[in-house]
Amino acid sequence: MGVFRYILDKTLSGMITMGALELTYPGGLKKRYGQKLVKPVKAKITSNTWLRRIVFDPELALGEAYMQNGLRIKNDNIYDFMDLLWTNLRTHNKRVAALPEQTRRALRRLAQFNPASRAQKNAAHHYDIGNDFYKLFLDDDLQYSCAYYNNRNDTLEHAQAAKCDLIANKLAVKPEHSVLEIGCGWGGLGIFLAQSTGAQVKGITLAKEQLSVARQRADALDLAGQVDFELEDYRASKGKYDRIVSVGMFEHVGVPHYQIYFDQVANLLNDDGVALVHTIGRSDTKGITNPWIAKYIFPGGYIPALSEILPHIERAGLMVTDVEVLRLHYAETLREWRRRFLLHKDEVAQKYGDVFVRMWNFYLTSSELSFRHGLHNVFQIQLTKRQDAVPLTRDYLLCSSPLCPSNELNEVATA
DSSP, X not given: OHHHHHHHHHHHHHHOOSSEEEEEOTTSOEEEEEOTTSOOEEEEEOOHHHHHHHXXXXXXXHHHHHHTTSEXXXXXXXXXXXXXXXXXXXXXXXXXXXXXXXXXXXXXXXXXXXXXXXHHHHHHHHHTSOHHHHHTTSOTTOOOSOOOOSSTTOOHHHHHHHHHHHHHHHHTOOTTOEEEEESOTTSHHHHHHHHHHOOEEEEEESOXXXXXXXXXXXXXXXXXXXXXXXXXXXXXXXXXXXXXXXXXXXXXXXXXXXXXXXXXXXXXXXXXXXXXXXXXEESSSOOOOOHHHHHHTOTTOOOOBHHHHHHXXXXXXXXXXXXXXXXXXXXXXXXXXXXXXXHTHHHHHHHHXXXXXXXXXXXXXXXXXXXXXXXXXXEEEEEESSGGGSOSSGGGGSOOSTTOSOOOHHHHHTO
């Protein structure tokens, strides 16, 4: 196994130049990498098998090793460990494990092929874990997407409500409008739009447990005649709508289906209608889904570059009337989700096991850091068919409700 230790040693020696790492190899050998006067993050690889797997395919095996205790971090400080790796990888623009990456790029479109039957299975894998689980760390409204922080001191509940308010403004919803929400989750945004604007709302999802909660919430609020939630694939939707919104769903569409998706948005949208697509996006060119995320968290998922989205919008006959890039908002959201998740980790472990806890800790940590380090952002893309479908200036986009008393994003950026 000396060859794998040698490869990892050489890789880390050239990569870790900011901060410091103390790594214990199988057999007990300790090596230090990085700056000499900096307190190191301490980690241990517990076996030669895990050493070999990490060297061969670190993007997949690192998360698996952490899940299975093949990689142990002192004080379980996975955040500082991953932050150290992210900092140095981004600084040196390092690429690792060329062969596995090339293979995945070659199979990229196949991995993201999501016909209706497969899409529902993929949705169930993540969203049907159990509603009680998500209630442990989401806000009271069960918003499972990027919040909107007008102030770094905002609570998660406040920031999620501000996100809904911003979306309502961008859609310019009026009481007489019909609204289709593609990917309605637990119903929070659809209910918000109905209550705040008086519009008629239909929300669709592929997750059965989410649907059950959404319907219960609408019934409890006496909105059953105004808000309709259905188990439905977007490709099966029919009718015409004044407004269409999709938040956090486009990441599950899959590259081979982008044209079908935007063609369907165009077919369902009235000529004077407005649509808004809110999606995580990558800040560089097209890529591949991280293999660990694809295997354990979001099978069939993909985070697109803006350049991958726009050609399909154009071919669908839609025009882009506004694009906003939310940069650090999701980092703040994920930080709060992870804080709340860890408060309940013993409860989660009792029901799902310790491996599940480490899996979700790794997922929330790595996701937050992908936004902190600028690999990922959130795009809000406003679409219309007509130039005059939205007001002439952007003033109507400004949050005017009590949810948004100020706009201090620079405070978030320097947090």
